[in-house]
Amino acid sequence: MIYLLLFWEFAKVGIFCVGGGYASMPLIQSSVVDTYHWLSLSEFVDIFTISQMTPGPIGINAATFAGMKIAGVLGAISATLGFVTPSFIICIFVARLYFKYGDIGIIRGILNGLRPAVVALICAAGMSFITLALWNEETLPEDLSNLDPIGILMLLITLIAVRCKVGVIRVLAGAGIGGLILGLVKTQM
């Protein structure tokens, strides 16, 4: 049953995702792209991009979009419910402990170990995004010289814009227009 599988896969993401929406991306990618091949890396990056631009929490947006692409509206609902169910149980459990005993050292310890792990996973996801942007391939190609000029240019420009604190929506909208113009120029040549 694809719906149960989606629920279960996203429940795992919900359990292991510590540190907000960005932290869920490598986990969703690992399940949806690498393990089950439901989506290509390119489609996944599109989901990430669109999730950034639309209102609502990024993780929920990504779960909905991925579920929808994989198995329609019911897929979207299964993925989203799967994503939030562990949070619901864990948060209420911890909130009860907190109201009763205050701060909890053991949980702090686990989280202290997870935070650096999340940093590493986001870096690893970033590497595969870079590969896609520069070479249009999911993994590093044999021939590294086969670079996409549009990718290099747009990545450099947007990276500068992001580091200069230009807002997310502006960066993405600008990058979309830039990509379109460069693509048209390339086809004219």
Add this chain to the structure above:
Amino acid sequence: MDTQSLKKASDTPNFYWTLFKSTFLISAFTVGGGFVIIPLLRAKYVDEYGWLDDKETLNLVSIAQSMPGIVAVNSAIILGYRMAGVRGALTGVSATILPPLITLSIISCFYDAFAHNEYVRYALKGMQCGATALIISVALDLLKKQCKKKLLLPILIILGTFIANLFFDVNIMLLVVIDGIIGLILMREAKYN
């Protein structure tokens, strides 16, 4: 903190509807995820309705941030639970996830129709680069924050996890479990918080 002085949230007439409506609207119109949504939730629940006091809300949100899952959803669950038990938590979580569920379902229909158009592909290629730049930037900021603490153990975890994931294809969930256990055994001191 003196919670007695607060009016009991669930005694407000139409409490569940008011909670649902205000949370739904915030989730529907806020671009940018948890760190934008939380201040808005706080403004509604604390300042406008007086359902929670400020200090407790901050404590609860900091728990929400450190729990697994999405920060905005966790906050809605924990704050809803504080105000009106499991029913409050259910109201909060459904109001938070329904808007993106509806919006994204509609958008994904458009996506399928347009994604193979040549011009849309160029625009999406540009936006993929933008998204890559964003995630690089987030990764750099997080790395900087970890390095500033000048602690050996977190740096080792970052290096080990990164290498294991990228070069040896070790399963992410397994890595997270291992790092959680390392934290549980070795990182319970306050300096790691």
